[in-house]
Amino acid sequence: xxxxxxxLINADRTATLALNDFDSAFTDAVMPVLSNxxxxxxxxxxLIAYIWYRLGWKKTLVIVLAVAISVGAIDQFANLIKHxxxxxxxxxxxxxIDNGLHILEKxxxxxxxxxxxxxxxxxxxxxxxxxxxxxxxxxxxxxxxxLLVVWVAGVSISRVYVGxxxxxDILVGAVAGIIVAELLCRLMHWAITKFFAKFVD
Numbered sequence: 577x578x579x580x581x582x583x584l585i586n587a588d589r590t591a592t593l594a595l596n597d598f599d600s601a602f603t604d605a606v607m608p609v610l611s612n613x614x615x616x617x618x619x620x621x622x623l624i625a626y627i628w629y630r631l632g633w634k635k636t637l638v639i640v641l642a643v644a645i646s647v648g649a650i651d652q653f654a655n656l657i658k659h660x661x662x663x664x665x666x667x668x669x670x671x672x673i674d675n676g677l678h679i680l681e682k683x684x685x686x687x688x689x690x691x692x693x694x695x696x697x698x699x700x701x702x703x704x705x706x707x708x709x710x711x712x713x714x715x716x717x718x719x720x721x722x723l724l725v726v727w728v729a730g731v732s733i734s735r736v737y738v739g740x741x742x743x744x745d746i747l748v749g750a751v752a753g754i755i756v757a758e759l760l761c762r763l764m765h766w767a768i769t770k771f772f773a774k775f776v777d
Contacts, residue, residue, distance in 0.1 A: 588744040589675075592666055595736045595743060599678050603737065608680050610734035611693070619727065623704065626720070631711055634776050639707045642764050646699040646757040653756060654692035654749065663689035667739040679739035691741045691749035694732040698753030701728050706761040711776075 609615055628636040665688035666672040667679045701724040708717050732750060735741040741749075768776060 584744075588742050589669075589672065591743040592736055592741075593672065593675055593677065595733065596666070596678050596739060597676070598737070604680060607734040607737040610730050611681065611738050611740070613693070616697075616731075620700075627704070630716070631708075635707065635711055638764070638768060638776060639704060642703045642707065642757075642761050643700050645764070646703045646753075646760050647696045649760060650695045650699045650753050650756050651692050653752065654690060654695050657690055657752075658685075658687040658692075661689045662687055663742075663745075665740055666736075666742055672739075677739050678737070681738045681740055684740070688741050689745050689748070690752060691732065691735055691745040693735050694728070694741075694746040694749035695753035695756075697728045697731045698750040699757035701725065702754045702757035703761050706758065707765070710765060 624636060624640060627639055631639075664686055665683070666677050667681075667683045668686045669677075673679075701721075705717075705721055705724065708720065728750065732746040735746055736743055
């Protein structure tokens, strides 16, 4: 079992260094922007405006509440796991630094498993698309799904690129975000259907 985990860790390090190595003037400028949570605010506002346009203010309120609860739960869960697992971020890992890790952000906290950025972005996308599946359908929603997936992928890759996370951190984070958001949204949808159905009509 130890040999299996050693091989997994080595594969994760290799994949992270390979992805992190695609540096250029353009990516050095773009990736830190994608990695910055403040930059996500205009995206969230545009997303809320689109949901309001498509579904009305009542359903928008439900989706915003679902996203807020999901993001809060996912973020706290990520922090709990980070302090339990205590896996160093690449920028704190001597092996990664010695092998040419490209670091574009301040080191910050030492522990990075799993990525809260990847988890919360995946959670947002999951919550929005869950309720669109329930309340809306059609070509535009398929386009929305594609754009959200591209956004999640971009943010997740940026975390590897700036040196803050391993590939494994973002993969586990994305899966954790999807699972937590899906479960919370199902619970919320059940409660709304049972107790507040008239509110969203």
